[in-house]
Amino acid sequence: MIPAILTGVRLHMKQASRNPFDLSGVIVWPILYASIAYYLLDAKNDPRLLLSASLGAAVMLMWSLVVIASSGALEQQRWQGTLELVVAAPTPLTAVIGPICIAGALVGAYAIGATLTWGALLFDVPVKVEQPLAFAIAIPACALAVGMLGLIMAATFVLYRASFHLGIATQYPVWIVSGLLVPISFLPDFVRPLSWVLAPTWGFRAIQEAALGGTPWPDIGMCLVLSLVYLAIGGSCLVAFEYVARARGSLRLT
Amino acid sequence: MPVIEVEDVTRRYRSRTGTFRRRATVVEALRGVSFTVERGELFGLLGPNGAGKTTMIKILTTLLLPTSGSARVLGFDVRREARRIRGRVGYVFGGDRGLYDRLSALDNLRYFADLYRVAPRDRRARIDSLLELVELKGRERERVETYSRGMKQRLHIARGLLHDPELLFLDEPTIGLDPLGARELRETIAALHDAGKTILLTTHYMYEADALCERIAVIANGSFVATGTPLDLKAVVGDNTIVEIETFGIRDETIERLRKIPGVKGVGVETRDQAQVLLVQSAVGADVVRALLNELADAVTGKVVTREPTLEDAYVELVRSA
Numbered sequence: 001m002i003p004a005i006l007t008g009v010r011l012h013m014k015q016a017s018r019n020p021f022d023l024s025g026v027i028v029w030p031i032l033y034a035s036i037a038y039y040l041l042d043a044k045n046d047p048r049l050l051l052s053a054s055l056g057a058a059v060m061l062m063w064s065l066v067v068i069a070s071s072g073a074l075e076q077q078r079w080q081g082t083l084e085l086v087v088a089a090p091t092p093l094t095a096v097i098g099p100i101c102i103a104g105a106l107v108g109a110y111a112i113g114a115t116l117t118w119g120a121l122l123f124d125v126p127v128k129v130e131q132p133l134a135f136a137i138a139i140p141a142c143a144l145a146v147g148m149l150g151l152i153m154a155a156t157f158v159l160y161r162a163s164f165h166l167g168i169a170t171q172y173p174v175w176i177v178s179g180l181l182v183p184i185s186f187l188p189d190f191v192r193p194l195s196w197v198l199a200p201t202w203g204f205r206a207i208q209e210a211a212l213g214g215t216p217w218p219d220i221g222m223c224l225v226l227s228l229v230y231l232a233i234g235g236s237c238l239v240a241f242e243y244v245a246r247a248r249g250s251l252r253l254t
Numbered sequence: 255m256p257v258i259e260v261e262d263v264t265r266r267y268r269s270r271t272g273t274f275r276r277r278a279t280v281v282e283a284l285r286g287v288s289f290t291v292e293r294g295e296l297f298g299l300l301g302p303n304g305a306g307k308t309t310m311i312k313i314l315t316t317l318l319l320p321t322s323g324s325a326r327v328l329g330f331d332v333r334r335e336a337r338r339i340r341g342r343v344g345y346v347f348g349g350d351r352g353l354y355d356r357l358s359a360l361d362n363l364r365y366f367a368d369l370y371r372v373a374p375r376d377r378r379a380r381i382d383s384l385l386e387l388v389e390l391k392g393r394e395r396e397r398v399e400t401y402s403r404g405m406k407q408r409l410h411i412a413r414g415l416l417h418d419p420e421l422l423f424l425d426e427p428t429i430g431l432d433p434l435g436a437r438e439l440r441e442t443i444a445a446l447h448d449a450g451k452t453i454l455l456t457t458h459y460m461y462e463a464d465a466l467c468e469r470i471a472v473i474a475n476g477s478f479v480a481t482g483t484p485l486d487l488k489a490v491v492g493d494n495t496i497v498e499i500e501t502f503g504i505r506d507e508t509i510e511r512l513r514k515i516p517g518v519k520g521v522g523v524e525t526r527d528q529a530q531v532l533l534v535q536s537a538v539g540a541d542v543v544r545a546l547l548n549e550l551a552d553a554v555t556g557k558v559v560t561r562e563p564t565l566e567d568a569y570v571e572l573v574r575s576a
Contacts, residue, residue: 004368011357011365018356018397081351085413088315089369090341096369246319246336249267249312 004091008099013106016069026107029064030114031122033057038123040181047126052208054125056180058115059204062108062143063180064171066150069104070097071167074157083158093242094235097154098147105147109139112207130213138210138220142203145223149199151234159241159250180204199226255329256290257421257452258297258314263287263323265309265476283309285476286323291454291469296447298467299456300569306476307456308347311423314454315345328420341371344414344422348429350406355399359390359409362398363416370417384412388442404435411442422446424455428462440466460566470565474573484565491563491571494519497534497543500556504530511549517542522570529556533567 016022036057038050074097077083086096119125129135153167160166175181177191178200184192195201206219265284270276284306291297299307312318314327316336325332327339354362363381372380385391388408398406407427414422424443428436436459443466447453457463463470464484471481480487504523512521512532517540522533536542543558 003374004365004371007365007368011354011361014361015354015356080353080355081347081349082354084312084317085345085352085366086369088317088340088345089366090337090371091369243319246317249318 001091001095004095005099005102008096009103009106012069012100012103016103016107025068026065026111026114029061030058030111031118033061033111033115034119034122034125036060038119038125047128048212050119050123050125051127051211054116054119055112055208055211056204058112059142059146059178059200059207060175060180061111061115062105062146062203063174063178063200065108065111066101066104066146067153067167067171069107070101070150070154071157071164074100074154075164087158087242087245092235093158093238094151094231097158097238098151098231098234101147101150101154102144104150105143108146109143112139129211131210131216134210134216134220135207138203138206138216138223141220141223141227142199142207145199145203145227145230148227148230148234152230152237155234155237155241158238159245159248174198174200177201178204197226199223199230202226257293257295257328258289258291258454259324259326260290260310260314261288261324263310263313263320263325265306265313265318266321283476284313284320287473287476287478288323289471289478289481291452293452294447294450296443296453296455296466296468298463298470299454299473300458300460300463300470301456301473302573305473307473308425310473311345311425311454311456315343315423316340341417342420344417344419346410346414346422346424346427348407348410348426350403350430352410353398353406353413356397358395358397359385359401359412360394362409363394363412366413367416372417380416380418381412384415387415388412389438402435404431404438407431407435407439408442411439415446419451421452421454424453426456426458428457428459436462460564460569464565472569472572479572479575480568487568487572488563488565490568491535493538494535494563494567495538495540496561496563496567497532497536497546498557498559498561499532499534499546499550500526500529500558501532501550502529502554502556504532504550504553508549508553512546515542515545515549516540518546520571520574522574533570535563535567535571 034054034057040053087093116127120127177194178198179195180200184195202219202222206216206223209216209219263284264286267281267283268278270278287310299310301307309318313320313325313332316332316339319333328342330338332339367377367381385394388411390405390408428439431439440462455467467484469483470487472479509521509523512518517536519535519537524531524533534546
């Protein structure tokens with residue numbers, strides 16, 4: 001199963017790199033998100049707040065890329081007729097779809113760097129990281145957790161044709177509830193439990209704490225715990241949804 | 255023990271239409287189908303579009319569940335032991351779909367080799383030998399999107415054989431191929447059969463089924479209407495002679511009049527390019543040609559041929575009477 005996962009990650013990244021639409025998005029979007037961070041909070045005079053906003057925008061982009069990668073890739077597999085073939089293979093579907101989400105998250109990890117770089121070049125956002133080691137670990141931990149959250153969403157894409165649109169629709173709610181656009185403390189109390197179960201909340205906190213100086217390790221730990229929980233839920237959903245798709249005959253619908 | 259055992263399998267598809275007043279519709283794709291395929295056999299499944307051929311293959315490759323009845327592949331139940339079946343069978347379908355177009359053929363084969371758990375030490379040699387088999391050696395690093403349809407179809411075959419499956423499902427593999435490409439693919443299929451593979455083949459092309467298959471089942475409206483060797487099926491119309499008459503712009507009422515001519519057992523119409531070709535079945539020895547041409551006196555007619563029945567004639571007769 002490990003070779004299938006590694007090859008899957010490599011080939012899905014390779015395939016995305018050959019799509020002009022995906023490529024232009026990965027180049028242009030970080031500039032847009034860096035601009036959002038700069039103008040949204042109007043924090044020109046507060047370098048720490050400016051960096052924090054840039055990091056929030058970067059994690060927003062990571063989540064968007066995972067959603068688009070997982071939903072878009074499955075939609076594409078259905079359209080190009082490979083979904084049936086990967087389901088017909090003896091490898092569990094989790095090891096087929098997981099790499100698609102991880103590939104999306106790895107592109108998202110790159111997008112964090114690109115967003116911060118554009119922020120520094122265009123808007124003088126200070127990229128000063130207080131804890132470089134924790135920062136270097138927090139980014140892949142965040143990518144893994146966000147990718148595994150994408151796996152849960154991807155499970156529904158196996159079942160429903162319209163899941164691509166559903167996936168796209170989750171972008172804004174997750175940005176808000178995870179505290180990427182505005183601090184969680186601004187949100188109503190009843191929303192907070194939802195924030196706690198979403199990977200971008202902890203991923204953003206881990207990266208932010210490592211960059212600004214704080215205690216990132218508990219947040220990194222939460223990213224890893226959530227990754228395992230998401231993997232268990234996503235894997236179980238995929239087994240169940242694959243069975244339902246076989247019963248309904250919905251794998252090939254285009 | 256048979257490699258495929260299908261017993262009284264039905265498959266229904268449910269769909270809903272309407273926005274506010276949702277109405278459920280049920281389509282019965284398979285209605286109580288039973289058959290077996292023995293090890294090493296090349297078994298053909300013939301039928302018109304929508305007859306249930308692909309549904310049957312998808313049940314056997316574990317992509318669909320039967321609504322009722324039982325199906326076993328290589329001794330494993332398709333409902334409960336799907337994963338054990340998947341590693342042992344290969345599935346190839348016709349057409350342009352089913353490949354990662356932006357990747358090379360080599361990348362496609364590497365990925366599917368991993369998905370089918372080909373040991374890493376064997377992977378390279380296996381891929382090389384299959385590229386040789388399907389004559390894509392030297393082109394394997396090119397993107398699949400640049401391939402012709404025939405090359406894509408050959409790549410499909412290579413993909414389906416990566417894990418050296420005991421049983422191969424070929425769903426209309428020659429569809430859309432040019433005559434040369436289709437012939438080469440038929441030769442590949444025949445070579446695989448000679449090498450001992452069990453193959454279940456669906457096709458629209460009768461000469462293909464006649465040339466390749468040891469046994470054939472004809473399926474229409476979700477039910478098997480005949481099963482047997484090509485010779486057995488031809489015997490359905492064996493006591494007939496076929497008269498082919500090329501016509502242009504013939505009317506339905508004229509065809510009805512032809513059916514009433516003494517000695518005529520059936521009339522079918524095929525469109526070939528600009529022409530309509532009447533396929534008239536008559537009893538051996540009955541001279542119906544003169545009577546047919548008399549009825550067609552007002553129509554534009556071309557070539558007239560009298561010949562022995564083929565598998566296609568048997569197929570048309572079986573499907574029409576289903």
